[in-house]
Amino acid sequence: MKILVLNCGSSSIKYALYDMDDRSVMTSGGAERVGLDGAFVKVKMANGEKKQIMHDIPEHTEGVKFIFSLLTDPEIGVIKDLKEIDAVGHRMVHGGEKFNKSVVLDDEVLKVFEECSDLAPLHNPANLKGVKAVSELMPGLPQxxxxxxxxxxxxxxxxxxxxxxxxxxxxxxxxxxxxxxxSHRYVSKRVCDYLGVKPEDKKVITCHIGNGGSVAAVDCGKCVDTSMGLTPLEGVMMGTRSGDIDGGAVSFIQKKLGLDADGISNLLNKKSGVLGITGISSDMREIDAASDNGDEKARLALEMYNYRIKKYVGAYAAAMGGADIIVFTAGVGENQANMRESVCENMEWMGVKLDVEKNNAIHGEEAVISAPDSKVTVVVIPTDEELMIASDTMELCGK
Structure with a gap:
């Protein structure tokens, strides 16, 4: 069964085509600058070869149409006919209280999803564009x-x-x-498979730490708390987002700077976090380098960043009455050993003991990084949201 996964943002379309017989990625890529000048599509084929193709993409339907043409292109395509695609799985951002699981998309579901757009005005309309584009180009294809x-x-x-x-x-x-x-669902299940234990027997804290970051408490396979809130702004400090902040401070800043609602939202979402503290970048690799070169603001940003993750880990251990497993995932979580070490430092009180040497050697692969005598198992699990979407799609549309 071949499944196309689409993730439509306001000005981008990411995609991956899966052969679910062996769960392999046949090809993947993404369209950037949709609706803007200088649009292009990056393509990564199964053999690892990458190409960048300039192409005018005025809106999402045209973008999806061009991606479809690339899938069947004689030179870089991986299928001969679009009819080989059995279903399309979409990343949908905000389902409000309406959806607690993945669903087949029909007119009734899409109407309910559209009603949630107030909660995610940038993301939900873009997600809908992707669904409608597929419907126009391949009517009747399950989504x-x-x-x-x-x-x-x-x-x-x-x-x-x-x-x-x-x-x-x-x-x-x-x-x-x-x-x-x-992501939290994927890694909380995958870590149990990796360790050979049952999810329903374990208390797991999952740390999805990238440019955006969140922590979740997963008790017996079910989420019981998470750090992000009504929007992705709440919680840990992020690349450009402030994370937790006093509401009184928000209104104070708003008055002092004369900002309207959009202005304060832009400040907290796009100009704060690591970027706001350092004035350098939202990329943690650049902040690491600056800190190593003696930049005090970069060092402060790292300390704040790691400290807030540590606080959530401790809070969720308290909320669940303990923790059996801590998982680090996403770009920073999978690759930055110093962040993982800082978060786990001085956590022996809750049974965490890191193997520092093993931790320093791990970059982007599955591995246990806690010491053999650690009561809490600390693990790096690379996330795979696209595979999770493809798996759900196969389960709902499988032949």
């Missing part, structure tokens, strides 16, 4: 929606409610939803 927020719908009310007037929840559904759910 599945996999929601970033779905995995976190098992959180108890005490964890997802905000302490604001209850009517704001009733009228506007203002509550914690959490994101990166597909």
């Amino acid at each position: 599945v929606g996999v929601f970033d927020t779905a995995f976190h719908q098992t959180m108890p009310k005490k964890a997802y409610m905000y302490a604001i007037p209850y009517e704001l929840y009733e009228k506007y559904a203002i509550r914690r939803y959490g994101f990166h759910g597909t």
Whole structure:
């Protein structure tokens, strides 16, 4: 069974074509600058060869159409006919309280999903464009929606409610939803498979740390808390996002700088975090290099960044009454040994003992990095959200 995975953003379309018989990626890539000048598509083939193709992409339907043409291209294509594609799985960002699992997309589901657009005004409309583009180009092809927020719908009310007037929840559904759910679901299950244990027997803390970052508490295979909130702004410090901040500080900044709602949102989402503290970059590799060269703000940013992750790990151990496994994943979590070491440092009180030498040797591969006598197993598990989407799509549309 061949499944195409699409992730449509406001100005981008990422894709991957899977052969689910062996769970292999036949080809993958992405269109960038959709609707803007200088649009292009990057293609990575199964043999690892990469190409960049300049192509005008005025809107998403044209982008999906061009991607379809690349899949069947005589030179770089991997299939002869689009009819070889059995289904399409879409990353859908915000399902609100409506979706707690992946679903086959039909008119009724899409109408409900569209009603959630207020909660993700940049992402949900873009996701819908991708679905509609596929429907136009290949009518009748089964499509599945996999929601970033779905995995976190098992959180108890005490964890997802905000302490604001209850009517704001009733009228506007203002509550914690959490994101990166597909990643947290994948790594919390995969780590148990890797260790040969049952998810329903374990308390797992998953740390998805990239340019955006979130931590989740997964008890017996179900999410019971997560750090992101109504939007992806809440929680740990991120590349350009502030993470947790006093609401009073937000209104204070707004008044001092004369910002409207969009202005303060832009400041907290795009100009804060690591970038805001250092003034250098949101890329942790560049911050590491600057810190090594004696930049005090870079050193401070690293300390803040790691400290906030550590706080969430400790909080979720308390919330679950302990922890059996800690997982690090995503770009920073998989590759930056110094972050993992800093988070685990002085955590012996909760049974964490890192194997520093092993930790330093691990970059992007599955590995246990805790010491043999550590009561909590610390593991690096590379995330694979696309495979999770493909797997859900196969399960719902399998022949």
